[in-house]
Amino acid sequence: MSSKIDPITRSVVQHRLSSIVKEMGEAMLRTTYSQILNSSRDFSLAICDTRARLIAQADHLPVHVGALPWATLVVEDRFKDVAPGDVFLLNDPYHGGSHLPDLTVFVPVFDGQKRLLWTIVRAHFSDIGGATHGAYNPGATEIWQEGLRVPPIRLSEAGRPREDLLDLLALNVRNPREFRGDLAAMLGAANLGERRVAKLFSEFGASVVEAAIEAILDATEQQTRAVVSTWKDGVFLGEAFLDDDGHGRSDIRIAAKVTKKGSDIEVDLSDSDPQSTSFVNSSHANMQAAVAMAFAYLIDAEIPKNTGALRPLKVIAKQGTIVWADPGRPVTLCTSHPSNEIVEAIVKALSASCPDRAMAGWSRRFRIAIQGEDPRTGKNFIWHLFQARPGGGASSGGDGYSSIGEWHSVGGLKFGSLEVAEVRFPLHFRRHEFRENSGGDGKFRGGLGVALDLVLETAKPARGNTAGDGVRYGPCGMLGGKDGVPHDYRLISEGRPPRPLRTKEVGIEIRPGDCLEIRSSGGGGYGPPAERTAEARARDCEQGLVTGDAPAGQGT
Amino acid sequence: MYTIGIDVGGTYTDLVAIDEHGTTVFAKSPSTPADQSVGVMAGLEELARRLKLTREKMLGVTDRIVHGTTVATNALLERKGAKVALLTTEGHRDVIEMREGLKDNRYDLRSPPPPPLVPRERRFGVRERLKANGEIAIPLDDRSLDEAIAAIRRSGANSVAVCFLHSYLNPVHELAAVERLARELPDISISRSSDVLPQIKEYERVSTTIVNAYVRPLVRHYLGNLEQRLTEAGFKGSLFIILSHGGMAPVEEASRLAAGTVLSGPAGGISGARRCADLLGVPDLVPFDMGGTSTDISLISEGRASLSADGTLAGQRIALRSLDIASIAAGGGSIATVDAGGTLRVGPESAGSVPGPACYGNGGSAATVTDANVVLGYLDAGAFMGGARPLDAAAAEAAVDGVAAALDLERIEAAAGIFRMINLKMADGIRLMTLRRGVDPRKFALLSFGGAAGLHAAEVARELELKRIIVPVAASVLSAWGMLTSDLRYEVSRTHYGAAARISNDEARNLFKDLEQQATGRLRAWFGGPMTTERSAEMRYGEQIFEIDVALDGLDWNAASPVDAIEDRFHRRHEELYTYASRDQEVVFVNARVAAIGEVSQRGQDARPTPSAGACAPRGTRQAWFGAWSEVPVYALDDLRPGHALAGPVIIEAETTTVVVDAGDRVTVNALGWLDIALR
Secondary structure: OOOOOOHHHHHHHHHHHHHHHHHHHHHHHHHOOOHHHHOOOOEEEEEEEOOOOEEEEOOOOHHHHOOHHHHHHHHHHHOOOOOOOOEEEEOOOOOOOOOOOEEEEEEEEEEOOEEEEEEEEEEEOOOOOOOOOOOOOOOOOOHHHOOOOOOOEEEEEOOEEOHHHHHHHHHOOOOHHHHHHHHHHHHHHHHHHHHHHHHHHHHHOHHHHHHHHHHHHHHHHHHHHHHHOOOOOEEEEEEEEEEEOOOOOEEEEEEEEEEEEOOEEEEEOOOOOEOOOOOOOOOHHHHHHHHHHHHHHHOOOOOOOOHHHHOOEEEEOOOOEOOEOOOOOOOHHHHOOOHHHHHHHHHHHHOOOOOOOOOOOOEOOEEEEEEEEOOOOOOEEEEEOOOOOOOOOOEOOEOOOOOOOEOOOOOOOOOOOHHHHHHHOOEEEEEEEEOOOOOOOOOEOOOOOEEEEEEEOOOOOEEEEEEEOOOOOOOOOEOOOOOOOOOEEEEEOOOOOOEEOOOOOOOEEEOOOOEEEEEOOOOOOEOOHHHOOHHHHHHHHHOOOOOOOOOOOOOO | OEEEEEEEOOOEEEEEEEOOOOOEEEEEEEOOOOOHHHHHHHHHHHHHHHOOOOHHHHHHOEEEEEEEOOHHHHHHHOOOOOOEEEEEEOOOOOHHHHHHHOOOOOOOOOOOOOOOOOOHHHEEEEOOEEOOOOOEEEOOOHHHHHHHHHHHHHHOOOEEEEEOOOOOOOOHHHHHHHHHHHHHOOOOEEEEHHHHOOOOOHHHHHHHHHHHHHHHHHHHHHHHHHHHHHHHOOOOOEEEEEOOOOOEEEHHHHHHOHHHHOOHHHHHHHHHHHHHHHHHOOOOEEEEEEOOOOEEEOOEEOOEEOEEOOOEEOOEEOOOOEEOOEEEOOOOOEEEEEOOOOOEEEEEEEOOOOOOOHHHOOOOOOOEHHHHHHHOOOOOHHHHHHHOOOOOHHHHHHHHHHHHHHHOOOHHHHHHHHHHHHHHHHHHHHHHHHHHHOOOHHHOEEEEEOOOHHHHHHHHHHHOOOOEEEEOHHHHHHHHHHHOOOOEEEEEEEEOOOOOOOOOHHHHHHHHHHHHHHHHHHHHHHOOOOEEEEEEEEEEEOOOOOOEEEEOOOOOOOOOOHHHHHHHHHHHHHHHHHOOOOOOOOEEEEEEEEEEEEOOOOOOOOOOOOOOOOOOOOOEEEEEEOOOEEEEEEEEHHHOOOOOEEEOOEEEEOOOOEEEEOOOOEEEEOOOOOEEEEOO
16 A cells, blocks of 8 residues: 555545534434434444544544444354445444444445445443333343343345344333334444445545545654653553442452553553442443543544544553453443443543643442323323533643533533423422532532422322432542542432432432432542632632632542 | 615615616715714715715605614623613523523533623512413512512613513513613613513513513614714714614614614625515525625525524524525635644634734734635735725745644635635535525526635535525625615514414414504504515424424405414424424414515616627736636626626626626626526
8 A cells, every 4th residue: 555645635535524524423413313312412423444444523422433343243243245335333342342332334335346445333221221211221231121132133135134133122211213213324324424435535546545544543643652652651550449330249349550652651450459240331332431531532633533643642451340241231321321331431541641731530320210100291201310410520731611521522422401301301400509518628629510300290109210420439539639429319309318329329209399409529620729720719708619718629 | 766775784884775767876885883873974975975965965865764773782792781780570580591401612611600791790680470371370479579679779780681481471560560660770771571572581581581681771872873964964864774584674673673683784684685685576585794804694485584583692592583695604704714623714713803814914824714814815915995995915835834834734724725625514504504494506596795605606506516606786885775774573472372272263363463453553653665574483292392384375264263273283284394293283373473564666767878889898917826827817707797708717706795706607687787697
């Protein structure tokens, strides 16, 4: 392959590829059917090559993107007879996937008879069968209880969809129409990308595009190494803990040993605790994605997130640990937990190497879904908590964002209007404001979580399920900063004592008039509290972000 | 009698006068950002000079002035608006700062959050609450209101936004609070959410109301000032302001709904583009307005500009319906850099007008798009702005050499690269906009206007596979020219509490009838001429959260079930936009909208230039780069007459714009004297 390509052509091809992925994202946003996709934007797009290298991606969910090359690898290994018009699909975490609700579609792009690239769409589906609605099943002890497993399959053959396979898939989920609608949107976006990439080949010639891609990856690598080489060399340790696995084990440790030498980084997670019987295990691809995510946060935001940027990074882990479970183990929670803890352990370790870049802890996910009957219509409803977004971590750039999200979503999940929610659901949002004193103290303060008082206005009791982590461990403080205050959700029911909610529960009874007092965590603080300026402290008080005598977030 | 259009831009204030014979006269005058009315009055002086009249005489025979202002836009961009306080429902004072949980730039975790327009210490909760059906859950508590008003007084705010939950259904608490506020703080400017945007979704409503409160004192002051200056200068006609939705309104209305003026400037450009579509009989145009720091892109599809309520400006959500305009950070001043990986990037940073491109000779040293255009021979350094402001070609070359060295390329290759990258960026913007609107860009013609557009139009069009480019004679003052044909427009909307049950036929009929009475009643107070109305609805499928706009023109409201017909239109529109409809899904009717439109009398057709029998001779030739150096004839736009035809490569120059035409492209001059370019 030609090693010399003129820099203008390379810049043009790079720009084109990234605008193609952006366009795929726009098409996806406009055509998806379910709320989780068109509102919460839980999907990602990428272009990979036949060597499973990530060439271009759009800024959607960081935790998806680093996983896609691993999925591509499995498709490449399984199918040796890929033809134009074929479409492939997978979700299984033991066949390149991350967790079952994330379906991934692959469309090959050819130049004549030569296959060169893949356009890829991954999206989170609101249901994938299994024992509980919505895939998050804290009770699961094996993956078969979590939903339908799809190894790499050929969904379309030479331009013709295999309707029999589609029927099989749709029959195994609870909302087949929505499922088909979202899958059609994914295919539409991937096919749009295929057409645009094919046009790029015809305009420049495939060999020029290929040479440009090599040059793009090399340039990105060079850019990344230039950043990393400014960090301090050494072997650095970091750790983070899951509260529990919901099956009786607590303080599950994720350990990162990070070796930084020159412009190379080796992340070794081998010392992490053994795997669990519950859905807090990580799949292999998800673990790789979490490590890539941590690294992406530490380098420059402007560096393209492609395989070139990840070349300085080497990942070591041990199968059978919490970060890389044995086949058959449940893993559904892994895109949030232990992803967030893997990121936190690595960032903590590297804070000694690049202190100006390491940010304090962003929050953990603590979800709740309520199922009941709306007395105004007599219809059943299912409501998912996206409100009460937790706080973001502080950094050398300043205080953290309040009401913004977790390590794995970082301000990419939108919560809808409370007015609309009150119209659509028998719920009353009595209070939804910043949770005072929740941000970790420090030279720069962590962002605040949210205090939500939510009153159930049904006529009959409803049931709630939870999934998440972080009621014991708050988002970590960094370089002397304090931890953010952890999540604290309580059920207030007349005639009963207040009941703290655990993060992995099913079938919580919520009675009419009950109030859920939801207090989401604040982000971690950065730098010693003693270095926080008097003006900043006065401002915190004036704004009512910190009240009383105690400084914010003394942490655990 | 004259009608005068005045568009205040960042650098120049453009003016156009038209008389009853359709004769138009243009003038340009430097803008005066500190007080825009100074530049406007100077521009009127210049316009009068070109008409060979005194300003007083000209204004004395002018019956209408239509004005696009950037006062609100600049206040938001430069954060120089009022000191605003927010009065809101207790327990919900952080809506504005939560930003729905979103932030920009996914991988940037080290930039601190942008400060909200109203800081937390000036956001005050009041004890009151409405239910989702508009009933009172907690009555407005007088004591808590008194405390909040006392706190607002102490805060020193000079403008207040009032926004309570569910007030779009029942404004009773907002009205009571406003009454008390007006009594206690008679000098404070008040913006009430149920007046500004009576629609469901609290983030949109509170943000829009706050923006209104933020810009309103400035807009009111400026417009009052201008009105007074005009009166003193002898103007006895009506002054109208262009609003973001492209219609115009009297000063009083623009001062009330000041947030509706944030796109006042570019809105004139869309009016101009619509008028072009009309005059040309070309219904599908991409207006492409490229200036020094940014490029505004929109779409005229089937002769109409579309409105959207998705707007944000300077990071602030403004949910009033406005023309769908995408502003891309790409212009003549966009700076070219080479990153650590050796990749060429152009923009989003801009040299602006100060210091400006290196070739301006104002101390700028960064290589910009304009510098590349000088190196490529597209811009004649000596003839820039009609020779009034010559460019420093050596400075342009030195700046581009910096980029060339970093890329290890020849100067001319680097300049061509910069030219190409900026064109790609603008083509991307157009492609995304057509995708969002569900239309194929290839059937559109590019309408090139704004100072820098003619240099790039051909390559941008080629990138998108467009076949045709139109350059109107008024290209450099299209906004001001477009304002001459704007109509009066007053819009009202109301949310139907319909999410839990389907709207009934009678509810729909009554809802639209009420709104229509409200809208036409208000318009009638300003205007005695002919009036039409437009009805539309915002609807969605049950589980979706984005509504789409459904036009209800021509619907038979007396049919047995207009709601069936409305829903049918919704399904069809959804299919157009998103490729599918789900006819078995629940359809939710969210907002009803009515626009009352007052059609002002149009001046005569634009006068047409006389065709010329003979061929047109170039003014000269110069070296320009089209993959290789070639000697290219240079024509003056002023010399071209209807019937003339030119084959590329050619360069066509006017005082404020230059059009570059490549080999194989063909230029004809149409009956209006405009350039009509067919791409190879």
